[in-house]
Amino acid sequence: MDGVMSFTILGALGGVLYVLVHTSNLKEALQYNNYKWVIIGAISGLAYYFLYTDHNFPNGFMALVVGYGGADFIITATARLNKIMRELLKP
Numbered sequence: 001m002d003g004v005m006s007f008t009i010l011g012a013l014g015g016v017l018y019v020l021v022h023t024s025n026l027k028e029a030l031q032y033n034n035y036k037w038v039i040i041g042a043i044s045g046l047a048y049y050f051l052y053t054d055h056n057f058p059n060g061f062m063a064l065v066v067g068y069g070g071a072d073f074i075i076t077a078t079a080r081l082n083k084i085m086r087e088l089l090k091p
Contacts, residue, residue, distance in 0.1 A: 004049055007063040011045015012038050014067020040074060041067030 015038035023029040045063040052059050 004046065006060060007049035008042050008046045010060055010063040011048065011067030011070070012042035014045065014064040014069070015039065015041020015071060017064070018068045018071045037071040040070050044070030 018037050018041065019029050019034045023034065028034075044066045048059075048063045048066045052062075
């Protein structure tokens with residue numbers, strides 16, 4: 001399998017892992033709004049492919065980790081940005 005495709009798929013699997021860990025049952029995991037985390041994971045895995053030069057097993061596994069962490073990063077960053085914006089826009 002091509003490196004780009006494998007890193008993208010592993011990133012998407014990281015997104016699936018994120019959804020499965022953060023939902024309480026399969027019905028909740030299969031809701032439409034959870035697919036965004038799979039897409040973010042795939043994009044994160046693809047970005048990791050282009051940011052790293054040695055494309056072998058440990059880095060392929062890291063694409064899975066980056067796919068999982070990409071969703072966490074976005075949630076944390078938006079929560080902090082919301083908090084900062086609320087403080088700045090206080091009357």
